Amino acid sequence: MDTRLGDWAAVNNVEFAYTPTNSSWLNRIEAQFTVLRYSALDGTDHAGHQEQGSKIRRYIIWRNNHATDERLARS
Secondary structure (H helix, E strand, C coil), X not given: CCCXXXXXXXHCCCCCCCXXXXXXXXXXHHHHHHHHHHHHHXXXXXXXXXXXXXXXXXXXXXXXXXXCCHHHHHC
């Protein structure tokens, strides 16, 4: 049995939290990626990776600037 990943986690103070593959709602970051996908990626036809990256960065900047908005915290 390969222990490299477990050894790395122990050294770097990382704890793995396994979630069922059919229960993405248990993964708190999943909701953030869903909103990012709807806001910056769905229905778009980017000319390239640079343009797509720019849209993602603009969304992240906007979201960070509104981090204390209670309406966003509830969603």
